[in-house]
Amino acid sequence: MTLNAHRKMQLYGALLLLPAALLLTTFAYLPTVTTVINSLFLPGFRGEPAEFVGVENYQVLFDDPTFWQVARNNLIYALGTIPTSIALALGMALFVNGKLPGRGFVRMAYFTPTILPMIAAANIWMFFYAPQIGLFNSLLDSLGIPGVNWLGDPSVALSSVIVMSVWKEAGFFMIFYLAALQSIPPELKEAADLEGTSRWSFFWRVTFPLLMPTTLFVLINALINSVRVVDHLFILTKGGPNNATNLLLYYVYENAFSFFDRTTAATITVVILIVLAVVATLKFTILDRRTHYQ
Template sequence: MAKRTSDRRMQVYGALLLLPAAVLLGTFAYLPTVATLINSLFLPGFRGSPPEFVGLENYALLIEDRTFWKVARNNLIYALGTIPTAIALALGMALFVNGRLPGRGLVRMAYFTPTILPMIAAANIWMFFYAPQIGLFNNLLGALGVTGPNWLGDPSVALTSVIAMAVWKEAGFFMIFYLAALQSIPPELEEAANLEGTSRWSFFWRVTFPLLMPTTLFVLINALINAVRVVDHLFILTKGGPNNATNLLLYYVYENAFSFFDRTYAATITVIILLVLAVVATVKFTVLDRRTHYQ
Protein backbone atom coordinates (compact mmCIF):
# COMPACT_ATOMS: atom_id res chain seq x y z
CA MET A 1 0.00 0.00 0.00
CA ALA A 2 2.80 2.37 0.92
CA LYS A 3 4.58 1.54 -2.35
CA ARG A 4 1.46 2.38 -4.40
CA THR A 5 1.11 5.70 -2.57
CA SER A 6 4.76 6.49 -3.26
CA ASP A 7 4.37 5.62 -6.96
CA ARG A 8 1.30 7.85 -7.26
CA ARG A 9 3.15 10.71 -5.62
CA MET A 10 6.00 10.31 -8.10
CA GLN A 11 3.52 10.29 -10.99
CA VAL A 12 1.85 13.45 -9.71
CA TYR A 13 5.26 15.02 -9.16
CA GLY A 14 6.32 14.16 -12.71
CA ALA A 15 3.04 15.52 -14.12
CA LEU A 16 3.51 18.79 -12.25
CA LEU A 17 7.02 19.12 -13.63
CA LEU A 18 5.69 18.64 -17.17
CA LEU A 19 2.71 20.95 -16.67
CA PRO A 20 4.43 24.30 -17.50
CA ALA A 21 5.90 22.91 -20.73
CA ALA A 22 2.57 21.30 -21.63
CA VAL A 23 0.69 24.57 -21.07
CA LEU A 24 3.14 26.52 -23.22
CA LEU A 25 3.10 23.87 -25.95
CA GLY A 26 -0.68 23.72 -25.98
CA THR A 27 -1.08 27.50 -25.94
CA PHE A 28 1.46 28.37 -28.61
CA ALA A 29 1.46 25.23 -30.80
CA TYR A 30 -1.64 23.05 -30.58
CA LEU A 31 -4.32 25.71 -30.06
CA PRO A 32 -3.11 27.87 -33.01
CA THR A 33 -3.00 24.74 -35.17
CA VAL A 34 -6.60 23.85 -34.31
CA ALA A 35 -7.70 27.47 -34.83
CA THR A 36 -5.98 27.53 -38.23
CA LEU A 37 -7.71 24.31 -39.26
CA ILE A 38 -11.10 25.72 -38.23
CA ASN A 39 -10.48 29.02 -40.04
CA SER A 40 -9.66 27.15 -43.25
CA LEU A 41 -13.26 25.89 -43.34
CA PHE A 42 -14.78 29.41 -43.50
CA LEU A 43 -14.95 32.36 -45.87
CA PRO A 44 -14.18 35.76 -44.32
CA GLY A 45 -17.10 37.98 -43.43
CA PHE A 46 -17.40 41.40 -45.06
CA ARG A 47 -18.71 44.67 -43.58
CA GLY A 48 -19.31 43.17 -40.17
CA SER A 49 -21.05 40.00 -41.36
CA PRO A 50 -19.98 36.75 -39.65
CA PRO A 51 -17.68 34.28 -41.46
CA GLU A 52 -19.51 31.78 -43.68
CA PHE A 53 -18.88 28.06 -43.26
CA VAL A 54 -17.94 26.55 -46.63
CA GLY A 55 -16.34 23.25 -45.64
CA LEU A 56 -13.62 22.18 -48.05
CA GLU A 57 -14.32 24.87 -50.63
CA ASN A 58 -11.09 26.72 -49.81
CA TYR A 59 -9.14 23.54 -50.48
CA ALA A 60 -10.88 23.12 -53.84
CA LEU A 61 -9.93 26.69 -54.73
CA LEU A 62 -6.38 25.97 -53.64
CA ILE A 63 -6.12 23.02 -56.04
CA GLU A 64 -7.19 25.30 -58.91
CA ASP A 65 -4.87 28.14 -57.87
CA ARG A 66 -2.07 28.32 -60.45
CA THR A 67 -0.14 30.80 -58.33
CA PHE A 68 -0.12 28.35 -55.42
CA TRP A 69 1.33 25.58 -57.57
CA LYS A 70 3.96 27.95 -58.95
CA VAL A 71 4.87 28.99 -55.41
CA ALA A 72 4.97 25.33 -54.31
CA ARG A 73 7.29 24.54 -57.24
CA ASN A 74 9.50 27.48 -56.26
CA ASN A 75 9.65 26.19 -52.70
CA LEU A 76 10.60 22.71 -53.88
CA ILE A 77 13.41 24.13 -56.01
CA TYR A 78 14.47 26.32 -53.09
CA ALA A 79 14.57 23.32 -50.75
CA LEU A 80 16.50 21.16 -53.22
CA GLY A 81 18.94 24.02 -53.74
CA THR A 82 19.53 25.00 -50.12
CA ILE A 83 19.28 21.79 -48.08
CA PRO A 84 21.93 19.54 -49.69
CA THR A 85 24.23 22.46 -50.51
CA ALA A 86 24.15 23.95 -47.01
CA ILE A 87 24.62 20.53 -45.37
CA ALA A 88 27.52 19.55 -47.62
CA LEU A 89 29.18 22.94 -47.17
CA ALA A 90 28.68 22.80 -43.40
CA LEU A 91 30.21 19.34 -43.20
CA GLY A 92 33.18 20.42 -45.32
CA MET A 93 33.76 23.50 -43.17
CA ALA A 94 33.50 21.46 -39.98
CA LEU A 95 36.06 18.93 -41.24
CA PHE A 96 38.37 21.78 -42.23
CA VAL A 97 38.25 23.70 -38.94
CA ASN A 98 38.40 20.49 -36.90
CA GLY A 99 41.92 19.85 -38.16
CA ARG A 100 45.13 21.46 -37.07
CA LEU A 101 45.54 24.76 -38.89
CA PRO A 102 46.88 28.20 -37.91
CA GLY A 103 44.26 30.65 -36.72
CA ARG A 104 41.66 27.95 -36.36
CA GLY A 105 39.59 30.05 -33.96
CA LEU A 106 39.45 32.97 -36.40
CA VAL A 107 38.40 30.69 -39.23
CA ARG A 108 35.61 29.23 -37.11
CA MET A 109 34.45 32.70 -36.20
CA ALA A 110 34.48 33.76 -39.86
CA TYR A 111 32.37 30.75 -40.82
CA PHE A 112 29.88 31.37 -38.01
CA THR A 113 29.58 35.15 -38.42
CA PRO A 114 26.75 35.06 -41.02
CA THR A 115 24.65 33.06 -38.57
CA ILE A 116 24.63 35.75 -35.88
CA LEU A 117 23.57 38.47 -38.32
CA PRO A 118 19.83 39.25 -38.25
CA MET A 119 18.18 38.07 -41.45
CA ILE A 120 17.05 41.62 -42.28
CA ALA A 121 20.64 42.89 -42.00
CA ALA A 122 21.96 39.99 -44.08
CA ALA A 123 19.33 40.63 -46.76
CA ASN A 124 20.31 44.29 -46.97
CA ILE A 125 23.98 43.33 -47.33
CA TRP A 126 23.19 40.96 -50.18
CA MET A 127 20.92 43.53 -51.81
CA PHE A 128 24.04 45.67 -52.17
CA PHE A 129 25.91 42.69 -53.62
CA TYR A 130 23.13 42.09 -56.16
CA ALA A 131 22.46 45.73 -57.19
CA PRO A 132 22.56 45.90 -61.02
CA GLN A 133 24.68 49.05 -61.46
CA ILE A 134 26.68 49.48 -58.25
CA GLY A 135 26.58 45.96 -56.86
CA LEU A 136 29.73 44.12 -55.86
CA PHE A 137 29.10 41.08 -58.06
CA ASN A 138 28.46 43.04 -61.26
CA ASN A 139 31.45 45.29 -60.60
CA LEU A 140 33.67 42.21 -60.25
CA LEU A 141 32.24 40.72 -63.43
CA GLY A 142 32.64 44.08 -65.19
CA ALA A 143 36.33 44.11 -64.26
CA LEU A 144 36.61 40.79 -66.11
CA GLY A 145 34.78 42.17 -69.14
CA VAL A 146 31.54 40.30 -68.39
CA THR A 147 28.14 41.97 -68.18
CA GLY A 148 26.41 40.79 -65.05
CA PRO A 149 22.70 39.95 -64.95
CA ASN A 150 19.99 41.67 -62.96
CA TRP A 151 20.32 39.21 -60.10
CA LEU A 152 17.00 39.96 -58.41
CA GLY A 153 15.07 41.39 -61.37
CA ASP A 154 15.58 38.59 -63.90
CA PRO A 155 13.09 35.72 -63.31
CA SER A 156 15.61 33.17 -64.60
CA VAL A 157 18.24 33.95 -61.93
CA ALA A 158 16.29 35.58 -59.09
CA LEU A 159 15.47 32.36 -57.22
CA THR A 160 19.05 31.14 -57.58
CA SER A 161 20.24 34.42 -56.08
CA VAL A 162 17.95 33.95 -53.07
CA ILE A 163 19.18 30.36 -52.68
CA ALA A 164 22.82 31.51 -52.66
CA MET A 165 22.14 33.97 -49.86
CA ALA A 166 20.27 31.35 -47.82
CA VAL A 167 23.14 28.85 -48.12
CA TRP A 168 25.61 31.52 -47.00
CA LYS A 169 23.41 32.28 -44.00
CA GLU A 170 22.70 28.68 -42.89
CA ALA A 171 25.94 26.79 -43.54
CA GLY A 172 27.81 28.29 -40.60
CA PHE A 173 24.96 27.41 -38.23
CA PHE A 174 24.94 23.78 -39.33
CA MET A 175 28.73 23.67 -39.13
CA ILE A 176 28.57 24.12 -35.34
CA PHE A 177 26.59 20.90 -34.93
CA TYR A 178 28.93 18.95 -37.18
CA LEU A 179 31.96 20.35 -35.39
CA ALA A 180 30.56 19.26 -32.02
CA ALA A 181 29.82 15.80 -33.42
CA LEU A 182 33.32 15.45 -34.88
CA GLN A 183 34.90 16.36 -31.55
CA SER A 184 32.85 13.65 -29.83
CA ILE A 185 34.28 10.87 -32.05
CA PRO A 186 36.93 8.92 -30.08
CA PRO A 187 40.41 9.64 -31.46
CA GLU A 188 41.31 5.98 -30.93
CA LEU A 189 39.29 5.10 -34.02
CA GLU A 190 41.48 7.25 -36.26
CA GLU A 191 44.65 5.94 -34.61
CA ALA A 192 43.54 2.36 -35.25
CA ALA A 193 42.69 3.20 -38.86
CA ASN A 194 46.14 4.76 -39.36
CA LEU A 195 47.78 1.60 -38.02
CA GLU A 196 45.77 -0.44 -40.49
CA GLY A 197 46.80 1.85 -43.34
CA THR A 198 43.25 3.05 -44.07
CA SER A 199 43.03 6.05 -46.37
CA ARG A 200 41.38 9.24 -45.15
CA TRP A 201 38.62 8.94 -47.71
CA SER A 202 37.82 5.37 -46.70
CA PHE A 203 37.92 6.29 -42.99
CA PHE A 204 35.53 9.15 -43.61
CA TRP A 205 32.91 7.06 -45.45
CA ARG A 206 33.20 3.94 -43.31
CA VAL A 207 33.65 5.49 -39.85
CA THR A 208 33.21 9.26 -39.62
CA PHE A 209 30.13 9.74 -41.78
CA PRO A 210 28.10 6.88 -40.22
CA LEU A 211 28.85 8.29 -36.76
CA LEU A 212 27.65 11.69 -37.99
CA MET A 213 24.28 10.37 -39.17
CA PRO A 214 22.32 11.44 -36.03
CA THR A 215 23.68 14.96 -36.49
CA THR A 216 22.92 14.84 -40.20
CA LEU A 217 19.30 13.90 -39.56
CA PHE A 218 18.96 16.67 -36.98
CA VAL A 219 20.46 19.20 -39.40
CA LEU A 220 18.29 17.86 -42.22
CA ILE A 221 15.07 18.49 -40.28
CA ASN A 222 16.23 22.00 -39.33
CA ALA A 223 17.19 22.74 -42.94
CA LEU A 224 13.78 21.54 -44.12
CA ILE A 225 11.99 23.79 -41.63
CA ASN A 226 14.19 26.72 -42.69
CA ALA A 227 13.32 26.04 -46.33
CA VAL A 228 9.61 26.39 -45.53
CA ARG A 229 9.60 29.37 -43.14
CA VAL A 230 11.12 31.92 -45.51
CA VAL A 231 9.57 35.38 -45.18
CA ASP A 232 11.90 38.10 -43.92
CA HIS A 233 14.64 38.14 -46.52
CA LEU A 234 12.12 37.74 -49.35
CA PHE A 235 10.36 40.84 -48.00
CA ILE A 236 13.62 42.79 -48.27
CA LEU A 237 15.07 41.34 -51.48
CA THR A 238 12.26 40.64 -53.93
CA LYS A 239 8.82 40.66 -52.26
CA GLY A 240 8.18 37.44 -54.14
CA GLY A 241 8.88 38.94 -57.56
CA PRO A 242 9.49 39.30 -60.36
CA ASN A 243 6.18 37.73 -61.43
CA ASN A 244 6.22 35.36 -58.42
CA ALA A 245 9.58 33.94 -59.52
CA THR A 246 10.87 33.97 -55.92
CA ASN A 247 7.58 33.67 -54.08
CA LEU A 248 7.63 30.85 -51.52
CA LEU A 249 4.90 29.20 -49.48
CA LEU A 250 5.11 31.06 -46.20
CA TYR A 251 5.51 34.40 -47.98
CA TYR A 252 2.42 33.52 -50.02
CA VAL A 253 0.61 32.92 -46.73
CA TYR A 254 1.80 36.34 -45.55
CA GLU A 255 0.57 37.97 -48.75
CA ASN A 256 -2.89 36.43 -48.51
CA ALA A 257 -3.28 37.22 -44.82
CA PHE A 258 -1.90 40.76 -44.64
CA SER A 259 -1.86 42.11 -48.21
CA PHE A 260 -5.02 40.56 -49.66
CA PHE A 261 -6.78 40.29 -46.25
CA ASP A 262 -7.94 36.75 -47.04
CA ARG A 263 -6.97 35.09 -43.78
CA THR A 264 -9.10 32.00 -44.30
CA TYR A 265 -7.29 31.21 -47.56
CA ALA A 266 -3.98 31.84 -45.78
CA ALA A 267 -5.10 29.37 -43.10
CA THR A 268 -5.85 26.81 -45.83
CA ILE A 269 -2.32 27.10 -47.22
CA THR A 270 -0.91 26.85 -43.71
CA VAL A 271 -2.80 23.60 -43.08
CA ILE A 272 -1.32 22.11 -46.27
CA ILE A 273 2.17 23.15 -45.18
CA LEU A 274 1.65 21.54 -41.76
CA LEU A 275 0.42 18.32 -43.37
CA VAL A 276 3.46 18.11 -45.62
CA LEU A 277 5.80 18.72 -42.69
CA ALA A 278 3.95 16.09 -40.65
CA VAL A 279 4.42 13.52 -43.42
CA VAL A 280 8.12 14.32 -43.68
CA ALA A 281 8.54 14.09 -39.91
CA THR A 282 6.74 10.73 -39.88
CA VAL A 283 9.08 9.38 -42.56
CA LYS A 284 12.04 10.66 -40.60
CA PHE A 285 11.04 9.02 -37.33
CA THR A 286 9.79 5.74 -38.81
CA VAL A 287 12.26 5.08 -41.62
CA LEU A 288 15.45 7.11 -41.38
CA ASP A 289 15.95 6.68 -37.63
CA ARG A 290 16.12 2.91 -38.08
CA ARG A 291 19.05 3.34 -40.45
CA THR A 292 20.94 5.64 -38.11
CA HIS A 293 23.79 4.50 -35.91
CA TYR A 294 23.69 6.04 -32.44
CA GLN A 295 26.73 5.85 -30.22
Protein backbone atom coordinates (compact mmCIF):
# COMPACT_ATOMS: atom_id res chain seq x y z
CA MET A 1 0.00 0.00 0.00
CA THR A 2 1.41 3.37 -1.00
CA LEU A 3 1.77 6.26 1.45
CA ASN A 4 -1.01 8.18 -0.28
CA ALA A 5 -3.41 5.24 -0.08
CA HIS A 6 -2.49 4.72 3.60
CA ARG A 7 -3.33 8.35 4.38
CA LYS A 8 -6.64 8.01 2.55
CA MET A 9 -7.50 4.98 4.70
CA GLN A 10 -6.61 6.92 7.86
CA LEU A 11 -8.78 9.83 6.74
CA TYR A 12 -11.61 7.45 5.90
CA GLY A 13 -11.40 5.85 9.37
CA ALA A 14 -11.30 9.26 11.06
CA LEU A 15 -14.40 10.38 9.17
CA LEU A 16 -16.23 7.23 10.23
CA LEU A 17 -15.35 7.93 13.88
CA LEU A 18 -16.17 11.63 13.69
CA PRO A 19 -19.95 11.43 14.40
CA ALA A 20 -19.43 9.26 17.47
CA ALA A 21 -16.56 11.47 18.66
CA LEU A 22 -18.71 14.60 18.30
CA LEU A 23 -21.58 13.02 20.23
CA LEU A 24 -19.31 11.78 23.02
CA THR A 25 -17.54 15.12 23.27
CA THR A 26 -20.78 17.11 23.33
CA PHE A 27 -22.82 14.93 25.66
CA ALA A 28 -20.18 13.16 27.80
CA TYR A 29 -16.74 14.72 27.92
CA LEU A 30 -17.62 18.43 27.95
CA PRO A 31 -20.37 18.05 30.60
CA THR A 32 -17.98 16.02 32.74
CA VAL A 33 -15.22 18.63 32.53
CA THR A 34 -17.72 21.43 33.19
CA THR A 35 -19.09 19.59 36.22
CA VAL A 36 -15.61 19.08 37.68
CA ILE A 37 -14.81 22.78 37.20
CA ASN A 38 -18.11 23.88 38.77
CA SER A 39 -17.44 21.70 41.81
CA LEU A 40 -14.27 23.73 42.53
CA PHE A 41 -15.95 27.14 42.54
CA LEU A 42 -18.52 29.03 44.57
CA PRO A 43 -20.99 30.89 42.37
CA GLY A 44 -20.83 34.67 42.39
CA PHE A 45 -23.81 36.72 43.54
CA ARG A 46 -25.14 39.96 42.06
CA GLY A 47 -22.83 39.83 39.09
CA GLU A 48 -19.67 38.98 41.05
CA PRO A 49 -17.32 36.39 39.49
CA ALA A 50 -17.24 32.84 40.81
CA GLU A 51 -14.72 32.22 43.58
CA PHE A 52 -12.26 29.33 43.37
CA VAL A 53 -12.40 27.32 46.60
CA GLY A 54 -10.66 24.09 45.58
CA VAL A 55 -11.83 21.07 47.57
CA GLU A 56 -13.79 23.12 50.10
CA ASN A 57 -17.07 22.11 48.46
CA TYR A 58 -16.13 18.47 48.97
CA GLN A 59 -15.32 19.08 52.63
CA VAL A 60 -18.71 20.73 53.12
CA LEU A 61 -20.40 17.84 51.33
CA PHE A 62 -18.66 15.20 53.45
CA ASP A 63 -19.67 17.07 56.62
CA ASP A 64 -23.32 17.01 55.53
CA PRO A 65 -25.25 14.23 57.38
CA THR A 66 -27.95 14.25 54.70
CA PHE A 67 -25.37 13.27 52.07
CA TRP A 68 -24.25 10.30 54.13
CA GLN A 69 -27.84 9.27 54.73
CA VAL A 70 -28.48 9.39 50.98
CA ALA A 71 -25.26 7.47 50.28
CA ARG A 72 -26.30 4.83 52.84
CA ASN A 73 -29.73 4.60 51.20
CA ASN A 74 -28.08 4.08 47.82
CA LEU A 75 -25.83 1.36 49.22
CA ILE A 76 -28.84 -0.46 50.70
CA TYR A 77 -30.71 0.01 47.44
CA ALA A 78 -27.80 -1.47 45.46
CA LEU A 79 -27.42 -4.42 47.83
CA GLY A 80 -31.16 -5.03 47.62
CA THR A 81 -31.61 -4.75 43.86
CA ILE A 82 -28.40 -6.07 42.29
CA PRO A 83 -28.14 -9.63 43.65
CA THR A 84 -31.91 -10.13 43.69
CA SER A 85 -32.35 -8.95 40.09
CA ILE A 86 -29.46 -11.10 38.87
CA ALA A 87 -30.64 -14.23 40.71
CA LEU A 88 -34.23 -13.76 39.55
CA ALA A 89 -33.14 -13.08 35.97
CA LEU A 90 -30.98 -16.21 35.91
CA GLY A 91 -33.80 -18.31 37.35
CA MET A 92 -36.30 -17.00 34.80
CA ALA A 93 -33.84 -17.58 31.95
CA LEU A 94 -33.25 -21.18 33.02
CA PHE A 95 -37.00 -21.73 33.27
CA VAL A 96 -37.95 -20.31 29.86
CA ASN A 97 -34.94 -21.96 28.18
CA GLY A 98 -36.40 -25.37 28.91
CA LYS A 99 -39.14 -27.20 27.07
CA LEU A 100 -42.46 -25.96 28.43
CA PRO A 101 -45.85 -25.22 26.87
CA GLY A 102 -46.37 -21.61 25.84
CA ARG A 103 -42.70 -20.80 26.21
CA GLY A 104 -42.94 -17.73 23.98
CA PHE A 105 -45.83 -16.33 26.00
CA VAL A 106 -43.96 -16.84 29.26
CA ARG A 107 -40.89 -15.08 27.87
CA MET A 108 -43.06 -12.17 26.77
CA ALA A 109 -44.70 -11.99 30.21
CA TYR A 110 -41.31 -11.86 31.93
CA PHE A 111 -40.02 -9.18 29.56
CA THR A 112 -43.14 -6.97 29.59
CA PRO A 113 -42.16 -4.88 32.66
CA THR A 114 -38.96 -3.88 30.87
CA ILE A 115 -40.74 -2.24 27.94
CA LEU A 116 -43.05 -0.21 30.16
CA PRO A 117 -41.93 3.41 30.60
CA MET A 118 -40.63 3.95 34.12
CA ILE A 119 -43.19 6.69 34.79
CA ALA A 120 -46.03 4.36 33.79
CA ALA A 121 -44.61 1.52 35.90
CA ALA A 122 -44.25 3.84 38.90
CA ASN A 123 -47.87 4.92 38.60
CA ILE A 124 -48.97 1.28 38.47
CA TRP A 125 -47.02 0.50 41.63
CA MET A 126 -48.34 3.61 43.32
CA PHE A 127 -51.80 2.06 42.96
CA PHE A 128 -50.44 -1.20 44.44
CA TYR A 129 -48.98 0.68 47.40
CA ALA A 130 -51.90 3.08 48.04
CA PRO A 131 -52.75 3.02 51.79
CA GLN A 132 -56.54 2.68 51.55
CA ILE A 133 -57.44 1.22 48.15
CA GLY A 134 -54.13 -0.31 47.12
CA LEU A 135 -53.91 -3.91 45.94
CA PHE A 136 -51.44 -5.03 48.61
CA ASN A 137 -53.40 -3.57 51.52
CA SER A 138 -56.64 -4.98 50.10
CA LEU A 139 -55.05 -8.44 50.10
CA LEU A 140 -53.81 -7.95 53.67
CA ASP A 141 -57.24 -6.74 54.74
CA SER A 142 -58.86 -9.86 53.27
CA LEU A 143 -56.55 -11.92 55.49
CA GLY A 144 -57.37 -9.85 58.55
CA ILE A 145 -53.92 -8.23 58.64
CA PRO A 146 -53.64 -4.47 59.22
CA GLY A 147 -52.53 -2.48 56.17
CA VAL A 148 -49.08 -0.96 55.77
CA ASN A 149 -48.19 2.56 54.67
CA TRP A 150 -45.77 1.21 52.09
CA LEU A 151 -44.42 4.55 50.86
CA GLY A 152 -45.11 6.69 53.93
CA ASP A 153 -43.42 4.59 56.61
CA PRO A 154 -39.63 5.27 56.71
CA SER A 155 -38.96 1.70 57.82
CA VAL A 156 -40.52 0.09 54.72
CA ALA A 157 -40.48 2.83 52.05
CA LEU A 158 -37.02 2.00 50.66
CA SER A 159 -37.83 -1.71 50.59
CA SER A 160 -40.98 -0.91 48.62
CA VAL A 161 -38.92 0.99 46.03
CA ILE A 162 -36.45 -1.92 45.85
CA VAL A 163 -39.25 -4.41 45.13
CA MET A 164 -40.54 -2.28 42.27
CA SER A 165 -37.04 -1.87 40.81
CA VAL A 166 -36.38 -5.62 40.90
CA TRP A 167 -39.70 -6.24 39.11
CA LYS A 168 -38.71 -3.71 36.44
CA GLU A 169 -35.12 -4.87 35.85
CA ALA A 170 -35.17 -8.67 36.16
CA GLY A 171 -36.85 -9.25 32.80
CA PHE A 172 -34.29 -7.08 31.03
CA PHE A 173 -31.38 -9.02 32.51
CA MET A 174 -33.15 -12.30 31.71
CA ILE A 175 -32.75 -11.61 27.98
CA PHE A 176 -28.93 -11.57 28.28
CA TYR A 177 -28.89 -14.79 30.29
CA LEU A 178 -31.27 -16.45 27.83
CA ALA A 179 -29.01 -15.54 24.91
CA ALA A 180 -25.97 -16.85 26.81
CA LEU A 181 -27.72 -20.13 27.67
CA GLN A 182 -28.63 -20.70 24.03
CA SER A 183 -24.99 -20.18 23.01
CA ILE A 184 -23.74 -23.04 25.23
CA PRO A 185 -22.91 -26.07 23.02
CA PRO A 186 -25.51 -28.83 23.53
CA GLU A 187 -22.71 -31.41 23.30
CA LEU A 188 -21.69 -30.48 26.84
CA LYS A 189 -25.10 -31.47 28.21
CA GLU A 190 -25.11 -34.66 26.17
CA ALA A 191 -21.69 -35.64 27.54
CA ALA A 192 -22.82 -34.87 31.08
CA ASP A 193 -25.93 -37.01 30.63
CA LEU A 194 -23.81 -39.92 29.42
CA GLU A 195 -21.69 -39.68 32.56
CA GLY A 196 -24.75 -39.48 34.79
CA THR A 197 -24.10 -35.95 36.02
CA SER A 198 -26.99 -34.43 37.96
CA ARG A 199 -28.63 -31.22 36.78
CA TRP A 200 -27.45 -29.35 39.86
CA SER A 201 -23.85 -30.48 39.40
CA PHE A 202 -23.96 -29.64 35.68
CA PHE A 203 -25.26 -26.17 36.44
CA TRP A 204 -22.57 -25.32 39.00
CA ARG A 205 -19.66 -26.99 37.19
CA VAL A 206 -20.49 -26.14 33.56
CA THR A 207 -23.38 -23.74 33.01
CA PHE A 208 -22.67 -21.16 35.68
CA PRO A 209 -18.94 -20.79 34.88
CA LEU A 210 -19.77 -20.34 31.19
CA LEU A 211 -22.29 -17.64 32.16
CA MET A 212 -19.72 -15.62 34.12
CA PRO A 213 -19.00 -13.10 31.29
CA THR A 214 -22.74 -12.45 31.02
CA THR A 215 -23.02 -12.21 34.81
CA LEU A 216 -20.27 -9.59 34.88
CA PHE A 217 -21.96 -7.61 32.11
CA VAL A 218 -25.30 -7.76 33.93
CA LEU A 219 -23.61 -6.85 37.23
CA ILE A 220 -22.09 -3.68 35.77
CA ASN A 221 -25.42 -2.68 34.23
CA ALA A 222 -27.24 -3.33 37.50
CA LEU A 223 -24.67 -1.24 39.37
CA ILE A 224 -25.11 1.66 36.95
CA ASN A 225 -28.88 1.38 37.26
CA SER A 226 -28.62 1.52 41.03
CA VAL A 227 -27.02 4.99 40.94
CA ARG A 228 -29.18 6.57 38.25
CA VAL A 229 -32.57 6.32 39.91
CA VAL A 230 -34.64 9.48 39.48
CA ASP A 231 -37.90 9.01 37.61
CA HIS A 232 -39.75 6.49 39.76
CA LEU A 233 -38.61 8.23 42.95
CA PHE A 234 -40.12 11.43 41.56
CA ILE A 235 -43.45 9.66 41.15
CA LEU A 236 -43.49 7.41 44.22
CA THR A 237 -41.86 9.24 47.14
CA LYS A 238 -39.89 12.33 46.02
CA GLY A 239 -37.13 11.06 48.29
CA GLY A 240 -39.31 10.95 51.39
CA PRO A 241 -40.40 10.37 53.98
CA ASN A 242 -37.64 12.30 55.73
CA ASN A 243 -35.08 11.31 53.04
CA ALA A 244 -35.73 7.61 53.71
CA THR A 245 -35.81 6.85 49.97
CA ASN A 246 -33.56 9.64 48.72
CA LEU A 247 -30.81 8.28 46.45
CA LEU A 248 -27.71 9.94 45.04
CA LEU A 249 -28.87 10.94 41.59
CA TYR A 250 -32.23 12.13 42.88
CA TYR A 251 -30.31 14.14 45.49
CA VAL A 252 -28.37 15.72 42.62
CA TYR A 253 -31.64 16.56 40.86
CA GLU A 254 -33.08 17.94 44.09
CA ASN A 255 -30.10 20.21 44.73
CA ALA A 256 -29.91 21.42 41.15
CA PHE A 257 -33.56 22.03 40.34
CA SER A 258 -35.38 22.31 43.70
CA PHE A 259 -32.80 24.11 45.84
CA PHE A 260 -30.99 25.73 42.87
CA ASP A 261 -27.66 24.76 44.45
CA ARG A 262 -25.77 23.85 41.30
CA THR A 263 -22.42 23.72 43.12
CA THR A 264 -23.52 21.00 45.52
CA ALA A 265 -25.14 19.10 42.65
CA ALA A 266 -21.88 19.25 40.67
CA THR A 267 -19.87 18.10 43.68
CA ILE A 268 -22.12 15.08 44.28
CA THR A 269 -21.96 14.24 40.57
CA VAL A 270 -18.15 14.22 40.63
CA VAL A 271 -18.18 11.89 43.65
CA ILE A 272 -20.53 9.52 41.77
CA LEU A 273 -18.28 9.64 38.69
CA ILE A 274 -15.20 8.84 40.80
CA VAL A 275 -16.91 5.83 42.37
CA LEU A 276 -18.03 4.55 38.96
CA ALA A 277 -14.53 5.13 37.55
CA VAL A 278 -13.04 3.01 40.34
CA VAL A 279 -15.55 0.25 39.66
CA ALA A 280 -14.82 0.40 35.91
CA THR A 281 -11.09 0.18 36.59
CA LEU A 282 -11.56 -2.91 38.76
CA LYS A 283 -13.79 -4.41 36.10
CA PHE A 284 -11.31 -3.97 33.24
CA THR A 285 -8.12 -4.77 35.17
CA ILE A 286 -9.21 -7.61 37.45
CA LEU A 287 -12.68 -9.01 36.84
CA ASP A 288 -12.48 -9.22 33.04
CA ARG A 289 -9.21 -11.13 33.17
CA ARG A 290 -10.51 -13.63 35.70
CA THR A 291 -13.95 -13.97 34.16
CA HIS A 292 -12.68 -14.77 30.67
CA TYR A 293 -10.05 -17.13 32.06
CA GLN A 294 -7.13 -15.23 30.55
